[in-house]
Amino acid sequence: MxxxxxxxxxxxxxxxxxxxxxxxxxxxxxxxxxxxxxxxxxxxxxxxxxxxxxxxxPSKAVLEILPCVHTGVVTPELMARLTTERDRIDHQIAELTATRDRLDGVIRTTIAYRDTQQPCSA
Known part of the structure; x- marks a missing residue:
């Protein structure tokens, strides 16, 4: 193509x-x-x-990883790199999950507050 x-x-x-x-x-x-x-x-x-x-x-890491995906051959050094990257991603996921949970709390609080307010009358 x-x-x-x-x-x-x-x-x-x-x-x-x-x-x-x-x-x-x-x-x-x-x-x-x-x-x-x-x-x-x-x-x-x-x-x-x-x-x-x-x-x-980064591009350099991607370049190192791609051949292994296709061949299945991984050196000990690359396995260490992959593990480090995986752990970094896990940490990012945990931080993003915590941020999402905090936003959910703000949304719940905002909705609860809004629902207790009386409408304005003219």
């Missing part, structure tokens, strides 16, 4: 795909006229790259 189709299916910009290629996270073939062509599997790869970025991993 061509770059625009991949961008549309993966939900990213064409510019993002070009950046992923520059970072060696994504590969394409070239047609004789120089247009990029991607395998169908590129959609899942791009989505996974997006998830890793959303989790806060």
């Amino acid at each position: 061509r770059i625009g189709e991949l961008a549309s299916k993966a939900g990213v910009s064409v510019r993002a795909l070009r950046y992923y290629e520059e970072q060696h996270l994504l590969a394409s073939e070239r047609t004789p006229s120089g247009q990029r062509v991607y395998a169908a599997s590129a959609v899942d790869r791009v989505r996974f790259i997006q998830q890793l970025y959303a989790a806060g991993l």
Whole structure:
């Protein structure tokens, strides 16, 4: 598939795909006229790259992790890196859950207060 189709299916910009290629996270073939062509599997790869970025991993870490996802081969050093990243994400999840719970409390308090107020009369 061509770059625009991949961008549309993966939900990213064409510019993002070009950046992923520059970072060696994504590969394409070239047609004789120089247009990029991607395998169908590129959609899942791009989505996974997006998830890793959303989790806060830098390009270098993503580049280290991607081959292991496809081969299943992980060095002890990479296993330590993956574990560290997983623990960092777990910490983020815990902080976000606590923040959500506090917001829920504010919402409940606001609704309870609003429901006890008498309407204004003219």
